[in-house]
Amino acid sequence: MHKIITGIHVEITDSIRDYTLEKLNSLDKYIPQGDTSAKITVELEKTTNHHSNGDVFQAEAQLHIKGKDITIRAVEDDLYKAIDMLKDMLSRELSSYKDKERSLIRRSAHRMKDLIKRLTN
Numbered sequence: 408m409h410k411i412i413t414g415i416h417v418e419i420t421d422s423i424r425d426y427t428l429e430k431l432n433s434l435d436k437y438i439p440q441g442d443t444s445a446k447i448t449v450e451l452e453k454t455t456n457h458h459s460n461g462d463v464f465q466a467e468a469q470l471h472i473k474g475k476d477i478t479i480r481a482v483e484d485d486l487y488k489a490i491d492m493l494k495d496m497l498s499r500e501l502s503s504y505k506d507k508e509r510s511l512i513r514r515s516a517h518r519m520k521d522l523i524k525r526l527t528n
Contacts, residue, residue, distance in 0.1 A: 437501035
């Protein structure tokens, strides 16, 4: 999976980049093996304009896999918390997507089996 990490109003240090890549690498198990078009773009942003107390960090991910686009945003008071929340939300979404794909394949297999039974009888 191709990974792009960008920062808006925040400097992407090596530790932030490594932490984000570590979290994103745990999502590889949900990506189909033959999908070479898988791409995730993560934007890490620090916003202070409309908030009266402290900094607010936002982590947004745009994921493209096999014809499906997913956009998820997490907002927290700590950048690392936002990255963790983003990873959890992506994990849930990808798990659901993978289960739906598996279910579709199984339903198709059952239909083929029923069709073959009808043809042989």
